[in-house]
Amino acid sequence: MRQSLDRRRFLSLASGVGILGRQGASARVAQEVTVARGGVLRIALSGEPPTLDMHQTPDTIVLLVASHLHETLFTWDATQRPVPHLAESYEVSDDGRLIQLQIRRQVPFHNGEELTAADVVASIERWGRVTGLGNAFLAATERIAVTAPDVIEIRLKRPFGVLPIALARGLQGCAISPKSVLDRSDDLRLAEYVGTGPFRFGEWRPDRFVRLERFADYASPGGDRSGYAGPKTVFLEGIEFIPVWDEAARVTGLQSGAIDYVETLGPDHELTLRDDPSLVSELPATDSWLSFVLNLRSPLLADVRFRRGLQLALDCQPIMQAAYGEGFYELTPTLMPGAAPWISDAGAERYNQHRVDEAARLIAASGYAGTPLRLLTTREIVPEYTASLVVKQQLAAAGVAVDVHVVDGATLNDRRYDPTLWELYTASASFRPDPILRNMTCAAPGWWCDASKDALLADLSGEADHETRFAIWERVQRQFYEDVPRLKIGDARRLVVHTAHLHDVGPTSLQPEFSRAWLAE
Template sequence: MNRLGKKMVALAAAAATIVSLAACGSGGSSSGTPTDGGTVHIALNATVTSLDPMITGAYVARDTMRNIYETLVTLKKDGSVAPLLAKSYEVSKDYKTFTFKLRTGVKFHNGQTMKAEDVVASMQRWIKLSQIGSTFFTGSTVSSPDADTVVITSPKPVSTGLYLMADTARIAAIMPKSVIDKATDTGVSEYVGTGPFKYASWKKDTNIVLEKFADYQSPDGDTDGYAGKREAHADKLEFDFVTDGTTRMTGALSGQYEIGYSLADSQYAQVKASQDVTMETDEMLETILFNKKQGIFKDNQKLRQAVLAALDLGKIAKAGHQNADLYKNDGALMPEGNPLRSESSLDKYNHQDLDQAKALIKEAGYDGSTIKFLTTKDYPYMYDESVEVQNELQAVGIKTDLQVLDWASVLQKMFQPEAWDMIISSYSYSANPICYSFFQASGAGWNTDLKFAEITDKINSATSETDQKAGYDELQDWFYDYVPNIIISKYQQISAVSKKVTNYSDGMQGPVYYNIELKQ
């Protein structure tokens, strides 16, 4: 059956389900016995461009690869660090030396036993290739004094080091040295990790299929975010690329998919009312990115400040998310309750001042040039918010050209500085605010401000909580003065999860799929 045929079947089946619910007032039952086996079908809203976890930071890829690859340390639900492939770890008092004792007997998907040389090669590659590794660990050495120990030595203090290694964006994935040795500039050619599921197939623009790894060895402890027990119950995880939101939702309601990921906010009421699915949410940070490498915003802090002053961020968030349950106007870099959160400079957030905006536009020397503004309908809220931003900027005399592309194309152009001036994108919370992709010199937006580097060095050198807190306050003050990007809101990304699913959970950086068990 072709894609159109499948879509029509899904729509018809969902329609029948909805009619049945309306007629009899009851839906599918959540009863049943959890049983090992079966395939969990997950409908993703966008395609992936790479399965190399050090190459891509897209969260549809991240959430897929989390099942394949593992790291030395990971994040608990509250954002604290816990061991994963490391049995234990120790950090020197000067924050320059990180010593990891490895778990023994851990198997790679190719049957090899994980050795210290694999970890050394993986961490060397992460330091070289990843945004976080290359930014904060440049010049570091990775060595193995004995068979079960790996030591990372930095030339300068990195008090945030464990957080950076645990972050799941462009993760510090441990792979066989033999795979790394064959990698090219475009990435690895074999997808081999130590996770609960192993790579089976990838049909570009269609799906990714993962199979249960029979020799998987779980870390100890209760499941807590991405830490603790990991247990693959399903035989397979199938990630289908379904860019049409209606198809994802109707497929989840009809049972075609166990999970319909990242649904439109306009579908909130229907998903919430369904008796066949539960609504799961992931809080995300959405932001307007500025291209600071070339073009109209490069070296033009005043114009970026003008855009911040011109925008009613509450109105923009409402345009994208419609229901007030799904967003909150919060301009802090970290979520409420997080120990790394700062409240500094929040009086500058969502403080629209059109007179100030016009004065700043004049100071910036803006000549009426048209700003290239990329957006996508694959994430409906991004498009709706982009339209509102365009209207509000037009009101103060700033011209924009809204260019609508599929999300995969936006991701590609995001790293082509000649292709855009502004983009709306979203991010999971980073393990530490200094490691957001949009703050890195190689990240979207190309932040190379020397003040940022000074502040991060100060945070990494801090030896007390008081000094670290002062550093995070200074970071947020810089954010609202330099305006490298603009936080629109914190929003709840919604997904529909079948009531036949048990053991679905999440962490601060997206859902956990590897523990899912199906009811029969």
Template sequence: MKAGVLPLLLLCCGPALGQVLERGNGPEPSTLDAHRCPEVACANVLRDLYEGLVAEDGGGRLVPGLAERWDVSADGRAWIFHLRPGLRWSNGEALDAGQVVASFRRAFTPATAAPFAGHFEAITNAAAVQRGELPPERLGITAPDPRTVVFTLSRSADLPRLLTLPTAFPVYLPALAEHGAQHTRPGRLVSNGAYRLAGWLPQAMITLERNPKFREPAPIPRVRFHVTEDASSELKRFEAGGLHLTETVPPQPLPALRARFGDQLRISPYLGSFWLGYNLDQPPFKDAPALREALSLAIDRDILTRHVTGLGEVPAYGLVPPGVAGYAPASLGWGRATQAQREALARRRYAEAGYGPGNPLDVELRYNTSTPHRRLALAVAAMWREVLGARVRLRNEEWKVFVGNRRQRVITQVFRGGWIADVDDPRNFLDNFRGDSNANWTGYDDPAFTALLDAADAAPTLAARAARLREAEAHLLRAHAIVPIYFYTSKHLVRPEVGGFEANLLDRHPSRFLTLAPGE
């Protein structure tokens, strides 16, 4: 078969009715190593391949996973998970509590460098193990018998919700020992979820098939996750019948989209914030808060959300989105000013930083390849030129290259950031700005900010904890380490034959809770 024929066949001929669920999934997943997954694209696939001690159903509600039930002590510091009988890996081998514990130990070793291990710092010795100060055996997770896993915590935490994250999925360690980084390839990846890996065509698709060793057969036999970095191309593919479900919808006038797609268009609240980040390790933004604030002030977020994104997004003047349980987000004070007032203040801050017509800022704005990101970057660059006279260069990169450059903080200046919540908790957004966080792409490192997070950990009540976290968010915003732009909505196109698709704040839709009826 000639190169390019397979994607064309999929586009023109559509899915095998009732047999294959065709899902758009955004950029190429950077890995299928559950412990090393850093983004939504890999997490979507991993939730089909794996199951943790606790799972989520199609509406985001917690349900038993590997554990059929769990108990917690009165002080919230000890959790006991009781495993289901007869658990199996996809290769048929037995899966027991000892393997679950061994997998957690691997996730927290420094060599693994799990990007989201910091979310589990409440587990006794978790941070010290990740830093290499203690051996993995000192991690506060034990298996007193083959069907029991016990966690000890240094502070209270919503452990069941955390255990739905890929970092908590069990990894089959014999395959890792035999194949190393290649254990994630088809024919080598051993998983324990409703599906198993059948194929991976780079930059095209990942194919999953029903796992016959899973306790409940998934309603849909096969699932294909398609790489759909360009939202406009994804839309065309959906219209041609090549996708049942899109990852997103490209920026277009909302009334026209509703008229065109009707009930197939699903737009819902989403716990996610989009922001631009500054590289605080390098000039020109290192030790330059006035310059950082000037660029933030110069952006008209109302124009961006009305005319550039245009799908229900809300202008953001803070980091944590509205809707997080039990939390009132902090906000930049000038968010209540008019845009004219903000622009006047922007020019003053720009001059205070030493810039002006005779000395314009020359800056690069970096983003990953995507039509929505390109449109937003163009608009932001135009605002910076018009309001401040800055010279702006745009640079787009393929996802993996972009992620690597952003993480290294060497050549970046301003970059596309953002965060989609892993759990419904404000700390999930704030933790990324601790100096030692693997997701700290800005290099922000402030002892006062860290002290406020620590104070939240020690707070005697949930209300006191929320108050300390709000102080931490306000402290971060005053430093202007990021430029808040908007709060996300989830936006998908879903064909009528797909059943079980439920909107939820974390926008998670495991394939095993979906159904697929014969279409036209």
């Protein structure tokens, strides 16, 4: 087993990378590879996780780490369909108002307790209070009851056709914790990080590492392996997540062998890394989009004419070119890149228009008096930081002043919930297999509160038929471009890189899962 590695030791090792380090890595690759048990997987994060409580934030780092601790009732197969995970099965009445969930038996939590229906109800209720999608679910729910130790019954006021989707793995997903832990927690903080996942919480040293340990009593689901679903054999002894804020240091860590996997890298590194025999790199199709979230509670952004002026002022091509580079982005109006059944051009007439004179007229008509807009961004995600500088220049051409406030990722995550601290912040909207998982509720930072939009979202969650839901979604996307709660810039490709001795990473669209991964000797 390899020595434990925290951020300080990682930086020490990575700084010494040279010819010997590279030759050692290549030699390992050249050996015949057989499945091996043991070892600690080392993953470089772009920053410090703000929490490991999945209910609290849509931060992708949180899902990456916490999904190895906490599991959900449903997950996703290779065709992006929700399938049972901690749930054994579910039944829906003909009128769609009564749902019965059978919970898997003999599934232990990390604290030795066994999963029961009472744990599921407590987890759903907390998730429902904390998250936007959960709020929508509870608003449609009459009651949730335990009818047997492993059965819950959900009686709805109105149909909620997307229940398996809502309760599946995802950002701010409905992670299941023991009721005994939730009874000692509140809606802002978990008393303990205890789940049913293949790894248990080990240690968290802020700014150094989060360490997870193999859960020896993990109860693997059955069925066939498909996407995130199916049996899991845990080979690793543990995982260490190490915050490495500097992107160049993350690259050096990979090349030296000090790091096995990098959470995020700008795609401009692809040309450098793809021919390195010690590394494996992949460049999936576009499945996320760069945006600037607008604070609709700020007096500066209250007038839709001003927001439409910002929208009109932008030329998205040079922004994406500077942020991602040629070949690593696409300019489309869709809000669901990567999810083929949901791709739509609705609202395209308002996307990427770059009419600066018209933008300036709208901005002047709104009464804008020159007060700088506060734009939050972070250097931890280089494309977002780069894009913020180009957007500042483009908005200046339309007469809008912007102050760029550069903070670390955790601080940005905290500040975006305070509407007095910002007007815009950079955000990469990551892949979602279904639009109901795209948080556009009034409660989400930015506070896009509109009765007609909220009614459409309620209809979208209530329906099960895809054609009906697609028509509703197109209306939501069109209203997105009319109301301008965000400035969509473009679709981006992700660079996935790991050392060649790391095997069986699995899907990465909803963050990678290492429950089947193993390290070659």
